Amino acid sequence: MSPLPCGRSADELVAYLADRDDDPALARHVDGCADCAAELAELERRWAAVRETAVTPVPTPPGLVTRVLAAVHGVRPRLGSTPVEFDQDGGRVRVSERAVLAVCRQLAVELAAELGLHVRGTDVEDGQLQVLVAARYPAPAIAAADDLRSRLAHDLVAHLGDAAPVVHVHLIDIAP
Known part of the structure; x- marks a missing residue:
């Protein structure tokens, strides 16, 4: 994937979505960057299904x-x-x-x-x-x-x- 115009990568934003507290500098950057905000909105939409799946209880397989x-x-x-x-x-x-x-x-x-x-x-x-x-x-x-x-x-x-x-x-x- 090519970097965003601000130089950040989508991988960094995915990591940010997973744990927003890990990188305070990235959090500050994302708060003020329109490019990251747009990409983050799209990633949030895609990650909603992942989050929903992660909290869905999975029963122990039979046997x-x-x-x-x-x-x-x-x-x-x-x-x-x-x-x-x-x-x-x-x-x-x-x-x-x-x-x-x-x-x-x-x-x-x-x-x-x-x-x-x-x-x-x-x-x-x-x-x-x-x-x-x-x-x-x-x-x-x-x-x-x-x-x-x-x-x-x-x-x-x-x-x-x-x-x-x-x-x-x-x-x-x-x-x-």
């Missing part, structure tokens, strides 16, 4: 609290959880749920990074692996999450055999 608690719960051991058993090298191996979660999480993190995703949380319960992921815009997030689910399921079967949990991948965030 968010449950997913957050599951993510926190997923990194802590559950008392009395049943060990997972699977065949390996001619015998049966018993592994704690916490160890299974550690294997699942590590594989999920590695595969997600290859696909441009970030693992925000994991949990294993009742033979189900829940993986919460975030993607960066404009990556093909849904396709990457589907690919993560299928690759992770395949790799877990290779590591855990018939004890591999069913994999569910939830895309919970898209970051700019």
Whole structure:
């Protein structure tokens, strides 16, 4: 954007709109400058919608609290959880749920990074692996999450055999 005839920029005026108390010198200038006053009036009109949106209460998305608690719960051991058993090298191996979660999480993190995703949380319960992921815009997030689910399921079967949990991948965030 080109500067106003007085030398000030629209960016300075936007910052002024956001917090008028930050720059007293700019406030004094704006009070006496016709160019800034005209630009400020237009910016005020545009920013009215932003201000209205900023004060509008946003309800917590359905399931968010449950997913957050599951993510926190997923990194802590559950008392009395049943060990997972699977065949390996001619015998049966018993592994704690916490160890299974550690294997699942590590594989999920590695595969997600290859696909441009970030693992925000994991949990294993009742033979189900829940993986919460975030993607960066404009990556093909849904396709990457589907690919993560299928690759992770395949790799877990290779590591855990018939004890591999069913994999569910939830895309919970898209970051700019």
